[in-house]
Amino acid sequence: xxxxxxxxxxxxxxxxxxxxAMHRDSRVFLMxxxxxxxxxxxxxxxxxxxxxxxxxxxxxxxxxxGFVGIGIGAAMNGMRPIVEIMTVNFSLLALDQILNxxxxxxxxxxxxxxxxxxxxxxxxGGRQLAAQHSHSLEGWYAHIPGIKIVxxxxxxxxxxxxxxxxxxxxxxxxxxxxxxxxxxxxxxxxSGAVPLEGARVLREGEDISLVSYGSSIPKTLEAAAALEADxxxxxxxxxxxxxxxxxxxxxxxxxxxxxxxxxxxxxxxxSLSAEITARIVExxxxxxxxxxxxxxxxxxxxxxxxxxxxxxxxxxxxIVSTVREALGTNG
Amino acid sequence: MITTPLVPATGLDRxxxxxxxxxxxLVRRFEEKCVELYSATKIRGFLxxxxxxxxxxxxxxxxxxxxxxxxxxxxxxGHALARGMSARSIMAEMFGKLEGCSRGRGGSMHLFDAETNxxxxxxxxxxxxxxxxxxxxxxxxxxxxxxxACFFGEGAMAExxxxxxxxxxxxxxxxxxxxxENNMYAMGTALWRSESETNLAVKTxxxxxxxxxxxxxxxxxxxxxxxxxxxxxxxxxxxxxxxxTYRFRAHSMYDPELYREKAEVEEWKEQCPIDTFxxxxxxxxxxTDDELQAMEQSVAEEIEDSIAFAEAGTLEPxxxxxxxxxxxxxx
Ligand SMILES: Cc1ncc(C[n+]2csc(CCOP(=O)(O)OP(=O)(O)O)c2C)c(N)n1
Numbered sequence: 083x084x085x086x087x088x089x090x091x092x093x094x095x096x097x098x099x100x101x102x103a104m105h106r107d108s109r110v111f112l113m114x115x116x117x118x119x120x121x122x123x124x125x126x127x128x129x130x131x132x133x134x135x136x137x138x139x140x141x142x143x144x145x146x147x148g149f150v151g152i153g154i155g156a157a158m159n160g161m162r163p164i165v166e167i168m169t170v171n172f173s174l175l176a177l178d179q180i181l182n183x184x185x186x187x188x189x190x191x192x193x194x195x196x197x198x199x200x201x202x203x204x205x206x207g208g209r210q211l212a213a214q215h216s217h218s219l220e221g222w223y224a225h226i227p228g229i230k231i232v233x234x235x236x237x238x239x240x241x242x243x244x245x246x247x248x249x250x251x252x253x254x255x256x257x258x259x260x261x262x263x264x265x266x267x268x269x270x271x272x273s274g275a276v277p278l279e280g281a282r283v284l285r286e287g288e289d290i291s292l293v294s295y296g297s298s299i300p301k302t303l304e305a306a307a308a309l310e311a312d313x314x315x316x317x318x319x320x321x322x323x324x325x326x327x328x329x330x331x332x333x334x335x336x337x338x339x340x341x342x343x344x345x346x347x348x349x350x351x352x353s354l355s356a357e358i359t360a361r362i363v364e365x366x367x368x369x370x371x372x373x374x375x376x377x378x379x380x381x382x383x384x385x386x387x388x389x390x391x392x393x394x395x396x397x398x399x400x401i402v403s404t405v406r407e408a409l410g411t412n413g
Numbered sequence: 414m415i416t417t418p419l420v421p422a423t424g425l426d427r428x429x430x431x432x433x434x435x436x437x438x439l440v441r442r443f444e445e446k447c448v449e450l451y452s453a454t455k456i457r458g459f460l461x462x463x464x465x466x467x468x469x470x471x472x473x474x475x476x477x478x479x480x481x482x483x484x485x486x487x488x489x490x491g492h493a494l495a496r497g498m499s500a501r502s503i504m505a506e507m508f509g510k511l512e513g514c515s516r517g518r519g520g521s522m523h524l525f526d527a528e529t530n531x532x533x534x535x536x537x538x539x540x541x542x543x544x545x546x547x548x549x550x551x552x553x554x555x556x557x558x559x560x561x562a563c564f565f566g567e568g569a570m571a572e573x574x575x576x577x578x579x580x581x582x583x584x585x586x587x588x589x590x591x592x593x594e595n596n597m598y599a600m601g602t603a604l605w606r607s608e609s610e611t612n613l614a615v616k617t618x619x620x621x622x623x624x625x626x627x628x629x630x631x632x633x634x635x636x637x638x639x640x641x642x643x644x645x646x647x648x649x650x651x652x653x654x655x656x657x658t659y660r661f662r663a664h665s666m667y668d669p670e671l672y673r674e675k676a677e678v679e680e681w682k683e684q685c686p687i688d689t690f691x692x693x694x695x696x697x698x699x700x701t702d703d704e705l706q707a708m709e710q711s712v713a714e715e716i717e718d719s720i721a722f723a724e725a726g727t728l729e730p731x732x733x734x735x736x737x738x739x740x741x742x743x744x
Contacts, residue, residue, distance in 0.1 A: 119672045120601025143571035143607035144538050144599055172537065175572070210458035210509075212520045214536040382735050386458060386520030387509030393731045 087268040095237045095269070096126050096202070096258055099244035100164060104134055107162060110248060111138040113149055114166030123168045124204055124263050150176035150201065154184050154253070157199035162248060167203040170219045170257065184253040185228030200247045204260040205233070206297040206347055207395055213383035216391075218347040220257040220296065221354030224324040231325040232278055233257040235299030238269045239322055242276030250278060257324075259297035279323050281331035287317035290405055291335040293358060294345040295321035298396055302345050305401035316405065324354060332358060333365045340371040341408050345396055350378045372408045377401050415657055415684060420633035422693035430699045431708070433475070433632050437467040437687050439712050440491040443500060446716050447490070447507070447521075451666055455723075456507045458520045459536075463491035465661035468686035469594050470495040472635025473562055476643045482530040482552070482561040484545040487522035488660075489534045492564060498526045500719035510726030517729060518737065538599075539565065539572030542591075546578045549587040549651075560588045560646050562639075567655075568599025570616070571607055579620045579653070586650035590642045591617070593653065594629065596660045601672035617653040629656030630684045633693075659684070 090098070103110045111134075112127060118141040121128035131139040142149040146167060153165035167173045173180070180201065187195050207216035224231045230252060234240040240258065247254035284299070285306050294302040299320055306316040319335050321328065336342055342362060346355040355376045362374055380394040422430060444462045451460050463470070470491040477483070477496075485492040493503055498514060506513025507521050515525045522536040532548060535541035545563030552559040569575050570593065582589050593613060597604055610616045614624040623645055627638040635656060642652050659681040663670060694700035 116600045116602060119606075121669065121671060123600070141602055141606060143602065144568045145571045145573070147573050148571075175537075175539075175574075210520065212458060212518070212523055212536070214522070214540075215459070380734055382738050385518040385734070386506075386515075386523070387517035387729065388457065389509075389728055389731060390518065390734055393734050 086271040088271045089266065089268050090237060091263065092237050092240045092258070092265045093124065093126055093263040095240035096244055097128070097130070099241045099248070100127070101130065101133070103245060103248040104138060109160065109162040110164065111140060111161065112164045112166060113140040113142055113153060115142055115144060115168055117141060117166050122166070124260065126258070126263070127166070146172055146175035147179055151179040151183065153199050153201070154179060154187070154197055157197045158187065158195050162198055164200045164202060164248060167201060169215055169260070170203050170205040171214050171217055173201070173203050173219075180229065180255070181226055185226050188252065189228060196251045197253045198251050199253050200244070200256060201253065202244070202256045202258060205257045206259050206261050207379075207384045207391060208261045208297070210386055210388055210391055212386040216384035218297070218379065220255070220324055221346065221348040223255055224354055228253070229325065230254045230278055230323070231257070232323050233259070233296035234322065235259065235262070235294070235296045235320050236284075237265065237267045238273055239276060241269070242273060243278060243322065245275040246278045249275065254278065257296060261297045262300070265300065279326055279328065281319050281321045281323070281328035283317060283331075283335070284320045285316070285318040287315040287339065289315045289339060290341040290343065290409060291317045291319060291339045292343050292345060292401065292405070293319045293321065293332060293335070295324065297347055298345045301396060301398050302401060305398045305405065308398065308402055309405055314405065314409065314411070327358070327361070329361055329365065332361060336362055336366040337369050340369055342370070343375045343377060343401065343404050343408055345377045345401055347379055347396055349381050350376060351381060353378065372410075375404050375408045377404050414680060415628050415630060417628045417634070419628070419631050419689055419693060420637065422633065422690070422697040422699055425633075425697065425699060427699050430694055431704065433471060434690060434694065434700065435708050435712065436471045436495055437632065437690065438708060439500070439715065440467045440471065440494050441687060442712050443490060443494060443716055446720070448666070450507070450720070456521065457509070458522070459487065460521050460666045461488040461664065462660070462662045463488055465681065465685070466594055466596060466629065466658045467491055468632035468635055468690070469592070469629045469656045469658055470564070472632045473592055473639050475636050476639045477560070477562060480530070480557060480559045482532060482548050482559065483564070484532045484541040484548065484561065485534055485564045486538070486541065486566065487534055487536040488566070489524055489564070490521070493524045493526070493531060496529050496531055498524065498529055498531060500715050501722040502526070504719035504723040505726045508723040508726060509728070510723055511729045512722065512726040539569040539574040541565065542569065542575050542578045545589050546582050546587050549582070549589045550585065552588060558647065560590060560643060562590050562592055564592045564594060566599060567593055567595040567597075567604055567613060568602070568607065570613060579617060579622065582651040583620045583622045588646045589651040590639065590646055591651060591653040593655045594658055595655050596658050598660070598664070598672065600664045601668070603672065613655040614653065622651055622653050624653040624655075626655040626657060629658035630686045630689065632686055632690055
């Protein structure tokens with residue numbers, strides 16, 4: 083008996099998770115700028131206001147520091163808030179609350195106060211929105227102990243990880259890839275919560291490992307398919323969770339293929355890709371047959387002009403050529 | 414709706430009246446053209462139109478001198494044009510061309526021009542407000558007799574950066590005119606749904622700052638108010654003006670406009686700043702049909718010329734992607 087499959091977009095998946103959680107748990111509510119009447123800046127919450135009313139789908143003024151802090155306070159005192167920040171660049175107005183409160187309260191209070199808040203935001207470039215709307219700062223947030231960071235790169239994870247995030251007793255930041263909202267696919271109708279921890283091999287391969295997450299997942303899979311045509315068998319590891327990182331899965335794939343390319347839309351310097359590289363060097367240095375290589379965003383604020391933005395961001399072509407270099411098959 | 418009577422045009426200098434009219438027309442027609450060019454995918458990214466609000470930027474700029482400075486938001490084409498930046502440089506910017514005012518790196522939301530002290534297009538709501546305070550502070554410390562006009566929407570008044578800057582500006586007597594363009598909505602959020610005190614001038618008066626409201630649909634009222642503000646700022650310190658206005662179009666290029674009634678939009682259109690000014694000029698014998706037609710003609714030519722310029726523009730070579738992250742000249 084085959085599982086029934088349903089068609090949905092990444093956007094629908096995010097909405098369905100919230101909907102599901104709100105039906106099951108009356109403590110869950112959504113709060114953020116234009117989540118209600120406007121339907122969400124990326125239409126993720128469209129329709130939810132009609133279904134749950136303005137108490138639970140709460141529009142806020144433009145006050146990121148204020149309403150993120152209020153979400154944290156409500157979480158400490160018995161509610162299960164989902165706070166939406168339109169995009170990661172605006173989350174910086176709430177960085178104080180995220181870092182100095184959400185991430186520390188559990189520890190500072192000696193374990194007395196946990197903070198079961200979910201903070202969702204859109205991340206990444208590719209839509210010519212220039213340098214104040216396009217950055218990928220999730221790797222940067224992954225620096226901070228006390229919060230969990232997830233970055234779903236598939237439709238199933240967009241739903242399943244958000245469900246788990248809402249049930250988690252600690253603060254979880256969910257990074258939804260702007261570029262993936264319209265991605266459509268089929269997922270099992272009964273697919274539910276998936277663990278917040280643990281990477282997943284999306285494609286088995288023998289020759290090289292492509293370690294990636296979030297908006298880079300479809301590009302990485304496309305690159306792997308292109309390489310296959312040339313007889314190169316690439317494995318694709320989707321990190322899914324950026325904090326904690328799944329060390330074992332990273333080291334396992336290195337031990338299997340002995341070559342690694344990391345694909346990350348963040349910048350290289352002081353980054354998540356640097357952290358992964360360090361862990362490989364620490365844990366599997368002698369397994370490597372080639373230096374670790376990285377495909378990241380150029381070290382520049384994202385430019386508006388299309389050709390410059392394209393040149394700045396990781397691309398299928400850049401992944402393919404980096405793989406060839408790592409395998410010594412270029413030219 | 415605004416019920417304040419319009420300032421009569423009688424006694425207005427004919428040439429000046431024509432100047433105001435032409436500037437408003439230029440902004441309106443420029444924006445209308447942008448819509449077409451967006452549909453033709455010549456312009457990309459977000460595109461926030463100024464249609465309906467023309468009287469504010471045009472009215473404010475009349476009192477500003479070349480040494481004065483401007484800080485604006487992502488809805489800033491009108492401010493840039495009214496400040497005297499060329500339609501060519503703005504259009505080329507939106508085409509992502511090297512000849513654009515920000516070399517194609519900023520786009521519609523990030524117009525900059527050192528020549529006219531136009532400090533940007535800021536796309537973080539409230540983000541430009543502290544900058545305006547700092548620009549004014551530098552003018553003061555360098556003994557320049559200059560004023561900074563800081564534009565923002567009423568939505569920005571919920572942000573902490575706004576309140577912190579208001580306090581500092583008054584405390585330090587910084588020469589800033591805080592120009593709030595209250596177009597009644599922040600994306601889909603109506604003023605009354607975001608502010609506990611909807612009388613904005615009452616709110617800012619708590620900072621001991623001279624504060625008042627003006628009909629932002631009347632270019633003559635705006636002009637008068639800013640003339641008065643300039644004197645005040647030069648002799649005393651900052652002031653706050655709420656310009657009551659309305660955007661006739663969606664927040665950005667498209668939105669489903671679920672948050673307001675069509676009838677409301679139509680009602681506001683009856684207060685169109687261009688139509689009501691034209692009527693007053695006709696009545697005061699300050700404008701003829703022929704003159705208006707000639708004006709439309711020259712505006713159309715200026716815009717066509719800007720498009721031709723943008724089309725003929727060049728793309729910055731990709732090799733230059735990583736330029737302008739740091740200064741190229743050591744000062
Ligand atoms: C800090 C921040 N939060 C959210 C946004 C998304 N956003 C862009 S414009 C806007 C509405 C702002 O309204 P208002 O300040 O009244 O200006 P208007 O657009 O009406 O000119 C919002 C929510 C942003 N750009 N920056």
